[in-house]
Amino acid sequence: MVFVGSDAQLTVPTAVKIVIAGGFGTGKTTMVASVSEIPPLRTEELLTEAGVHVDDLAGIEGKDTTTVALDFGRITINTKVVLYLFGTPGQNRFWFMWDELATGAIGAVVLVDTRRLDSSFPSIDFFEHRGIPFVVAVNCFDGSQAYTVDEVRHALDIDEAIPVVLCDARDRESSKSVLVALIQHSMNRLAAV
Numbered sequence: 001m002v003f004v005g006s007d008a009q010l011t012v013p014t015a016v017k018i019v020i021a022g023g024f025g026t027g028k029t030t031m032v033a034s035v036s037e038i039p040p041l042r043t044e045e046l047l048t049e050a051g052v053h054v055d056d057l058a059g060i061e062g063k064d065t066t067t068v069a070l071d072f073g074r075i076t077i078n079t080k081v082v083l084y085l086f087g088t089p090g091q092n093r094f095w096f097m098w099d100e101l102a103t104g105a106i107g108a109v110v111l112v113d114t115r116r117l118d119s120s121f122p123s124i125d126f127f128e129h130r131g132i133p134f135v136v137a138v139n140c141f142d143g144s145q146a147y148t149v150d151e152v153r154h155a156l157d158i159d160e161a162i163p164v165v166l167c168d169a170r171d172r173e174s175s176k177s178v179l180v181a182l183i184q185h186s187m188n189r190l191a192a193v
């Protein structure tokens, strides 16, 4: 992406990479789509009967596709900074792609569905072990029991220094505020180094 400045000079903005991660069906594709300024690139494939005993659809029975490579979206902050969003696939069998997707990222959002908390443990471990800053965003699905941030923090054993926020991945403003929390957290982490 290139901008033409007032003095007709071309400005190439700084690209900032953010990863949207989390367990299977936690709302990663939904979040990238809700917040991206361009129609997101998606790599959805139909869920088939072969995955019936592998993919836990509890609470998301209406879900009929899954991400098999990545989601990609973009947010232009100004002429100097552009955010690029990379959504990961959620299923264990696509984990080999995560290292590639996380390379160069300033941080990650780990989406959590409180009905299937265990599906997000591996994502939290992934970013902890690599020292990549992350925030935990609880995607408040309709009909799921409402838990407080402290209850989720306790259940997932998340350090006090890591932000835990509630969100609705379908809502643009809500998703934006998750990204703001992540950028603030990443900047604080950088400042402390």
Ligand SMILES: Nc1nc2c(ncn2[C@@H]2O[C@H](COP(=O)(O)OP(=O)(O)OP(=O)(O)O)[C@@H](O)[C@H]2O)c(=O)[nH]1
Residues within 6 Å of the ligand: 022, 023, 024, 025, 026, 027, 028, 029, 030, 031, 060, 062, 063, 064, 065, 066, 067, 088, 089, 090, 091, 139, 140, 141, 142, 167, 168, 169, 170
């Ligand atoms: N009620 C409700 N439904 C949601 C929300 N976010 C996502 N959904 C629905 O939940 C399902 C899962 O959403 P996806 O965005 O595909 O989840 P994902 O994490 O990308 O899934 P995988 O890529 O397969 O791991 C879809 O049917 C969405 O329509 C939410 O905040 N509230």
Ligand SMILES: [Mg+2]
Residues within 6 Å of the ligand: 028, 029, 030, 066, 067, 071, 087, 088, 089, 090
């Ligand atoms: Mg997806």
